[in-house]
Amino acid sequence: MANTSFDDIFQKVRINFLFNHPFLSVLALSLDTNFTENENSAFETNGYKIDIDLEKLKNYSEDELTYLYAHTLLHIVLKHPYRQKTRDPYIWNQACDIVINNILSSFKNIGQMPSDELVDEDLKDKCVEEVYEVLYKEEEKDNDGGDGEDEESEVKVTPDERGDLKAHQYDESKLDLQEVEDENTSSGEREKLDGIIIQALSIAKKSANHYSGLSIEIDTLIKPEINLQDALKEFLISSLFEKQSTYSRPNRRFVHSGLYLPGNQKSDEFLDVYIALDSSSSVTLDEYKKFLGVVADVCEGFYEYSVKVLPFDIKVKEEHIVEFNSFSTLKEKDFFIPKSDGGTNFDEVLRYLKQTDVRAENLLMVLTDGEFEISESMVCKTLFIINDKKNLTKFESIGRVMEFTL
Structure with missing residues (x-):
């Protein structure tokens, strides 16, 4: 032709x-x-x-x-x-x-x-x-x-x-x-x-x-490519720390007009975070390591922090809970999680937290693919970090949702 x-x-x-x-x-x-x-x-x-x-x-x-x-x-x-x-x-x-x-x-x-x-x-x-x-x-x-x-x-x-x-x-x-x-x-x-x-x-x-x-x-x-560390830090600051008015930091928007109005200053609070980690087969060990690394790095930006990681599948694996804070940082030995071939029951995480001293001002971060339903009431501010695109909109009515693409 x-x-x-x-x-x-x-x-x-x-x-x-x-x-x-x-x-x-x-x-x-x-x-x-x-x-x-x-x-x-x-x-x-x-x-x-x-x-x-x-x-x-x-x-x-x-x-x-x-x-x-x-x-x-x-x-x-x-x-x-x-x-x-x-x-x-x-x-x-x-x-x-x-x-x-x-x-x-x-x-x-x-x-x-x-x-x-x-x-x-x-x-x-x-x-x-x-x-x-x-x-x-x-x-x-x-x-x-x-x-x-x-x-x-x-x-x-x-x-x-x-x-x-x-x-x-x-x-x-x-x-x-x-x-x-x-x-x-x-x-x-x-x-x-x-x-x-x-x-x-x-x-x-x-x-x-x-x-x-x-x-x-x-x-x-x-959608813009946002580094998970930056997104987490922004979320932690904006969600957990109230801004306080202070004249020691004047509002620059009005200084040129001769008005000396108070500006905002972030309060110096203790960062207390729970991480519910889906340990079923859908979340890989590599994702687990990278995610904890990101969280640890973000926490370093705060003066004082405490993090408690709750691995779960159909129940919370209490024997494998990981804790680290500003005085005892995350160790390589903590990068271990027993994998499961079973299902996922997020309600068990909520029931576990209700038996602890969790407070409404705490933050719960959930690393998962989102393949579960929730029937229990939420206990505190919750951030769902989802690694399966089809579930990104599933929990928007009860918390903040981010995509996990490390």
Whole structure:
């Protein structure tokens, strides 16, 4: 097929996007498109342009071409090349493709998915970083399990009528993410690209009822990245310490007007924190260590503090409670937690606290995936730190919620 014929096809595809998926149209009309020879896939991108191999396109129908174009645009709008960082490029590319194909499975008027594309519905409702972790662990498990292939693994790579394939089987010809070379992209070009992406994401966000599969990825991109230490410190100061009026610290907003009004000064209080630590299998030992490290570092910013860690699953594990304070800091031996394969009962934490001298002005921080319900009444100010995105809004009516993404 001649180059001009492909130009006509792409023009029709862009018109389709304009009427059916305007957020994709923003990118399709704004990004550079080059016709060239690609090393692997028919469509490839480095995050700010698209390279199209016309020879490889001959293997696809016009409907499949429409799908692959949309697939590549989603790589760009979701900044997949830039989010790779130091991750394994092969597994990262695979994770990105799975996320996008899961998203596109709910789109209408988006062409036809080629039969060699990966779909794994078990990985729906996860952002690409979470899918990468799943695939990375599968890869490690496969490498440790020997090089023989049994009948079951052979079945997993056989496509059914929908073209579904097991996620960890991946053809290198599908590698469509190129290496990002930031030094070749000027700050002006990056700002322009960010503006285009924000515009596209905003359009998609307004049509959330049509693009529900995109919501997790959009939220991952457009929310500001806040360091958990900074967020915790801000929360501790604003929630636990009342501001006192004092003339020794005048209000600077009115000084220029000749008015000497009192300013605010944080009271010097004792920081007393309880941490309910979900010790079921959903919270890893690595998360436990990093979280306690962050809490210990945050506490160091206060003159005097006391922290009590309550591991729990279906009950509070009293024999494994960890305590540290400003005079006896956290030790390496404290980085131990017995893991559980059982369920989670947060009500047991609340019942335990009601038998202690916990006060309403104390803070309870809960590190968990949020896979539980609460029937007991709360005992003090509570901060839920959730490591599962789907549960982030679950406890907003009874406490503050933060995402745990260390």
